[in-house]
Amino acid sequence: MSSRTVRLTGWGRIAPTRAEWAEPATAADAARLLETRPPETGATSRGVIARGLGRSYNNAAQCEGGVVISTARLNRIIELDPATGLVTCEAGVSLEQLMVAGLPAGWFVPVSPGTRQVTVGGAIAADVHGKNHHVAGSFARHLRSFDILLPGGELRTVTEPSDPELFWATAGGMGLTGLVVRAVIQLKRVATSRLRVDTVRTADIDETMATLAEHDRTFGYTVAWSDSLARGAGLGRSVVTSGDFAEPADLPPADRADPFAFRPGARLGVPAWFPPGLINRYTVALANEAWYRKAPRARHGELQTIGTFFHPLDGIRNWNRVYGPGGFRQYQYALPFGQETAVRRSFELVSQARAASFVTVLKRFGQGDPGFLSFPAPGWTLALDVPARTRGLAGLLGSLDRLVVEAGGRVYLAKDSRVPADVLAEMYPRLAEFRKLRAEFDPDGMLASDLSRRLGL
Numbered sequence: 044m045s046s047r048t049v050r051l052t053g054w055g056r057i058a059p060t061r062a063e064w065a066e067p068a069t070a071a072d073a074a075r076l077l078e079t080r081p082p083e084t085g086a087t088s089r090g091v092i093a094r095g096l097g098r099s100y101n102n103a104a105q106c107e108g109g110v111v112i113s114t115a116r117l118n119r120i121i122e123l124d125p126a127t128g129l130v131t132c133e134a135g136v137s138l139e140q141l142m143v144a145g146l147p148a149g150w151f152v153p154v155s156p157g158t159r160q161v162t163v164g165g166a167i168a169a170d171v172h173g174k175n176h177h178v179a180g181s182f183a184r185h186l187r188s189f190d191i192l193l194p195g196g197e198l199r200t201v202t203e204p205s206d207p208e209l210f211w212a213t214a215g216g217m218g219l220t221g222l223v224v225r226a227v228i229q230l231k232r233v234a235t236s237r238l239r240v241d242t243v244r245t246a247d248i249d250e251t252m253a254t255l256a257e258h259d260r261t262f263g264y265t266v267a268w269s270d271s272l273a274r275g276a277g278l279g280r281s282v283v284t285s286g287d288f289a290e291p292a293d294l295p296p297a298d299r300a301d302p303f304a305f306r307p308g309a310r311l312g313v314p315a316w317f318p319p320g321l322i323n324r325y326t327v328a329l330a331n332e333a334w335y336r337k338a339p340r341a342r343h344g345e346l347q348t349i350g351t352f353f354h355p356l357d358g359i360r361n362w363n364r365v366y367g368p369g370g371f372r373q374y375q376y377a378l379p380f381g382q383e384t385a386v387r388r389s390f391e392l393v394s395q396a397r398a399a400s401f402v403t404v405l406k407r408f409g410q411g412d413p414g415f416l417s418f419p420a421p422g423w424t425l426a427l428d429v430p431a432r433t434r435g436l437a438g439l440l441g442s443l444d445r446l447v448v449e450a451g452g453r454v455y456l457a458k459d460s461r462v463p464a465d466v467l468a469e470m471y472p473r474l475a476e477f478r479k480l481r482a483e484f485d486p487d488g489m490l491a492s493d494l495s496r497r498l499g500l
């Protein structure tokens with residue numbers, strides 16, 4: 044298999060590094076890349092890591108000086124049972140592919156992040172969550188089994204009952220237990236491809252939290268899009284959208300003939316002349332104001348497509364370029380229930396710092412799963428993205444880290460690009476167990492990413 048050297052970043056476009064790029068077409072080819080070699084022979088001595096569609100914001104799918112194994116060619120759906128919704132596919136299959144294949148028979152992905160341009164392998168490795176976490180949990184809850192290539196090249200089929208440790212170290216384990224090559228996933232039954240959506244505009248953080256709590260009881264999907272720059276009486280004002288898949292009778296008569304219509308379609312690109320640095324505190328303040336004002340005070344039962352409801356950012360192919368050449372940092376925390384004061388404080392810190400977060404999303408998590416490094420846990424989650432060159436950003440994020448640790452929370456490994464290793468260890472109580480298991484499965488330390496090196500994962 045030929046390989047070439049490439050320069051890679053994550054979706055945040057910071058911290059580029061170079062690695063050998065391998066794109067195996069079969070599990071057997073991939074296994075050869077994971078056969079242990081003496082450290083002095085070749086790039087594998089600098090580590091090997093899997094890469095899906097590169098939608099992690101950070102350097103989780105990079106390996107400086109080593110080998111990055113792309114799953115781009117491991118992209119076949121092997122079987123989809125229209126009666127049960129059980130799908131067997133290769134790990135490079137994207138969630139969009141699963142939607143295109145499943146929807147005609149009434150099946151949707153059980154959990155969808157804010158983009159469908161994510162592979163099954165990436166969804167397992169980050170144990171991704173969506174707007175339905177409060178009822179559906181994260182991705183691994185719907186994973187029946189996976190085939191993984193371990194360091195050394197052994198191929199193993201793993202189910203939760205057969206091998207709970209490897210299962211839960213891999214779900215959320217950021218590619219550091221092996222290369223997932225195939226998975227069996229239980230899809231979710233839906234009656235149409237549209238959603239009935241309620242929208243509520245909230246005046247402040249208290250109303251935002253109260254509305255989310257109330258809507259979690261009645262809707263399968265909920266999220267608040269917040270104005271990160273609002274302050275004073277308007278601190279934490281948001282637009283809360285909540286919904287469920289519609290029934291055929293909810294559709295306009297003209298759409299009932301094709302209730303599962305789903306056209307991902309062509310996506311617009313950010314034009315090359317787009318001025319770098321257009322995302323700043325002034326433009327974001329204007330955009331937030333316009334977006335907030337445009338939202339109705341309350342609207343019930345609006346029909347929305349999957350794209351509008353779940354993946355609004357996918358409409359623009361490379362929207363991450365609007366932050367300019369400096370890229371941007373995502374910060375996402377989870378704080379336990381009972382820490383509402385800390386949630387409010389985090390909004391104060393962000394708005395006082397005048398940090399222009401373009402996408403600021405607050406949501407409540409339900410029950411977490413046993414993933415050693417799985418991120419979601421019952422409580423509140425806030426995601427921010429801020430241009431990396433924002434003045435004072437390091438100080439702001441450091442303050443947020445302290446708030447999160449004191450409140451018993453954690454940051455998300457699919458997004459973090461700067462938390463210190465000792466701080467991360469305070470956030471993830473099962474990190475020591477994860478490292479121990481890694482040492483057993485990978486005594487030569489073959490699997491490594493830029494992220495794992497920084498954090499000693």
Ligand SMILES: Cc1cc2nc3c(=O)[nH]c(=O)nc-3n(C[C@H](O)[C@H](O)[C@H](O)COP(=O)(O)OP(=O)(O)OC[C@H]3O[C@@H](n4cnc5c(N)ncnc54)[C@H](O)[C@@H]3O)c2cc1C
Pocket residue numbers: 054092093094095096097098099100103104114134135155156157158160161162163164165166168169170171172173216217218219221222223224356457492
């Ligand atoms: C616009 C946007 C919105 C997002 N919204 C959400 C959200 O709502 N919820 C959420 O949870 N996440 C969200 N994310 C993050 C994203 O879902 C995760 O980072 C996901 O892991 C990306 O998958 P990928 O295929 O792009 O993987 P990559 O980014 O390429 O890799 C991510 C990690 O998975 C590992 N990996 C990839 N493939 C394999 C494999 N076959 N075997 C083993 N390890 C593998 C890599 O080594 C790496 O550690 C969002 C990202 C974007 C860009």
